[in-house]
Amino acid sequence: MTKPDDTNDSSSSSNDGKRFRSATIREGTIRATTRSFLHALGQDDEDIARPHVGVFHTGGEMSPCNLNLREQAQHAKTGIYAGGGTPHECPVVSISDGLTMAHSGMRFSLISRELIADSVEASTRGHQWDGIFAIGACDKNLPGLMMGMVRCNVPSVFVHGGSALPGQMPGPDGQDLNVVDTYETIGKVLAGTATHDELDAMSRACLPTAGACAGQFTANTMGMVSEALGLAPIGSSMVPAVFSERAPLMRRAAKTLMKAVMGDGPLPRDIVTRKALENACAIVSATGGSTNAALHLPAIAHEAGISFHLDDVAEIFARTPLVADLRPGGRYLARDVFYIGGAGVILRTLLEQGFLHGDALTFTGRTMAEELAGALAPDGRVVREAGHPITRDGGLAVLKGNLCPDGALLKTAGLKGLVFRGPARVFNSEEEAQAAVQNRRYEAGDVIVIRNEGPKGSPGMREMLGITALLYGQGMGDKVALLTDGRFSGATRGLCIGYAGPEAADGGPIAALRDGDMVSIDARAEARAITVDLTAEEIASRLAKREVNAGVARGGVLEKYALTVRPAHQGAVTHSGAVTWLRDES
Incomplete structure (x- = not known):
């Protein structure tokens, strides 16, 4: 006679004897109706028997930052399946800081960080996902997704969706543009030093591709933070959103995630430690990054049960030199960091000069020092050696x-x-x-x-x-x-x-x-x-x-x-x- 909790039917196997959280929704006679829903998604018995992974992204048409994230998520899903998992695409809400700026709608921007984290938790715990793959590209997407990962504490990886390429004004002397140039030109028009036609031309030229705003603003700062925390692959955050390299990047990250899902971690709270948080503060200071990071890092720490407040952030900011010459305070953009080797270049020089904890763990199961072994040296222009910084007391x-x-x-x-x-x-x-x-x-x-x-x-x-x-x-x-x-x-x-x-x-x-x-x-x-x-x-x-x-x-x-x-x-x-x-x- 078959028992109500029988796990010997065709949809109830676990990989190598490990029982996954998702077994709760797919194994046994009493879960036959649940399997009906999975079959209706196009899954066969083999798909259902695999560990199930939530692929969270903020893709949509509310912002160029998020415009191609669903496309990137498809590559992550391919990697998850190749690694032995069954992916479930889970789009979550996003609020565009660009569209909400300077009016009452901006009240909903920071709130969206909590909505995103709550959505990741609700979907992951509600559906009993065995792992999380998260992709975000607008300002509050990144911390919100990382907060959700740490809150759920299942095997996870985060990948920044990448930045936009800079624009250029027509003409032989065209210089790189980004959206801040347009914001500041509004002031010039009001002051009578620029024309409405010039403003219109700049507004059309400054954002030529999908991707996050091109400078070291909040999205790109938090992208680097994801690498410094150990939650993202080294080198991932600075790959421009529209570059073909993003497809294999997503697949590789997904396959690495599946090793953690199939094995014993590491879990986000194994990774997000005080040392990891200090590493994240270091890269913010070293790049003159967004002040919003000092709001988001205590929030990520809070999800891990770590008391890490503004005073802790201040201590790291004060001792970490400014080494990257990035806009808005400097001259260069995310694309330029990508061409010299990515955020790993910055992390490497910080590590070599003692400003980084090399023994902090990353999502690969390797230490930060091990992950940075192949990172390139600073070019001396976009990024300087930490021993010869732009300023010694950070940005x-x-x-x-x-x-x-x-x-x-x-x-x-x-x-x-x-x-x-x-x-x-x-x-x-x-x-x-x-x-x-x-x-x-x-x-x-x-x-x-x-x-x-x-x-x-x-x-x-x-x-x-x-x-x-x-x-x-x-x-x-x-x-x-x-x-x-x-x-x-x-x-x-x-x-x-x-x-x-x-x-x-x-x-x-x-x-x-x-x-x-x-x-x-x-x-x-x-x-x-x-x-x-x-x-x-x-x-x-x-x-x-x-x-x-x-x-x-x-x-x-x-x-x-x-x-x-x-x-x-x-x-x-x-x-x-x-x-x-x-x-x-x-």
């Missing part, structure tokens, strides 16, 4: 003081002046500041303050690239400073200080500022300070009398986010972290 800095006790972030790469003092010009929203900047209602020497844009107060922690680009287009980018409890795009340049904590909605000192208050900024390595000429008593008195910002209309995902989000210096996370998925859970 990013964390500032603290009576204005930002929990810290604030500044990208120092490319900055000519690190000391600034001026009167505050205070705005209670991005819209207020945008209108003032467009109409030049500010003066050289001002510290433009934009508050109520933090994770809780906005809610959603909007980016301020539109405003910073306008300032540069108006020729004022190096004549003012900007401070916000919101975020900055990875494409931002200038004396722009964001992520100020505590945020205004939590009663941070930024909520006490008034027009004319004198603000002092000293980003030099020996100081790293931001202060206001007010006593602690004056700040407390003002905060006690302040009008609490009513915020935007609530309901839906904005309401849920505002009720659960934690402060920026903790990664703006929304749950308690370190989820445990028991092997015997059904």
Whole structure:
């Protein structure tokens, strides 16, 4: 007589005696209906008996960053099948920072990071996938997918979908363009130094291919982070999105993943350790990468149950030299890094000079040092030797003081002046500041303050690239400073200080500022300070009398986010972290 839990039918075998999580949905008499769904997907008995892998990607037509990710996912699926697995394509939501910039839609950008991580968890645990292959290319895709991988803690690999190639304006003197050039040209038009026709031509030329924005902005920064963490193949992040090399790259990564699925790991939490997180911080600092990385790395650490906050990030930033001359602070683009050997070039020189932990584990099961054995040496132009860097104290800095006790972030790469003092010009929203900047209602020497844009107060922690680009287009980018409890795009340049904590909605000192208050900024390595000429008593008195910002209309995902989000210096996370998925859970 056949028992209800019988596993001897044609769809119930396990590879080499290992019982996979997916056996829960496909083995035994009581799973006959489940097998009906798998057969309806076109799977035969052999396919059903294999381990099942979720192939998560953010492909779609909401952004050129994600335009060809589904095509890339097909190559990953081929590699998974060749490696003995059965792939399941699982598209997840993505929000385009390009389409949401400088309006209310930007409130949903950072929130999408949580939606992506939650989607990976829901699909993986709901369907009992045995492994995860994740592909993302727009800013919040990358950390969201990696957070989901670490949360589920099944064998996983991440591959950045690659960057776009730069554009060029017509003519013999055409220089490489990217989308930031268009943002800044808007400011030039408003200042009367460029024409609408020039702006139109640039907007058509700056993004000629699919792929993430071409500079060392958030997507490409987090792509390098995925390699430095050990969650991605060395050399994968800088391969341009449209290059044919991406097809074999995806297949190779998938086959390596299947070895981990068939064996005993390593698992994401074996890989994402404190040493790996420090390696990731190092490559951000060494490349003058996006300040958003300092928000995402604590969030990834949180999924692994590791307390790794802004102070930890600051320590690594301070000791890691800037070696890569990349836009927006420098001259070169992701394509140029690819041509000199990829992110492995940067990791190699950091390792050789003692700025990297070579014994950190990678998804291949080998150490970081072993993975970098074949990496090329720096070319001396795009990337310098870590022993002879561009600057010795890195491309990013964390500032603290009576204005930002929990810290604030500044990208120092490319900055000519690190000391600034001026009167505050205070705005209670991005819209207020945008209108003032467009109409030049500010003066050289001002510290433009934009508050109520933090994770809780906005809610959603909007980016301020539109405003910073306008300032540069108006020729004022190096004549003012900007401070916000919101975020900055990875494409931002200038004396722009964001992520100020505590945020205004939590009663941070930024909520006490008034027009004319004198603000002092000293980003030099020996100081790293931001202060206001007010006593602690004056700040407390003002905060006690302040009008609490009513915020935007609530309901839906904005309401849920505002009720659960934690402060920026903790990664703006929304749950308690370190989820445990028991092997015997059904």
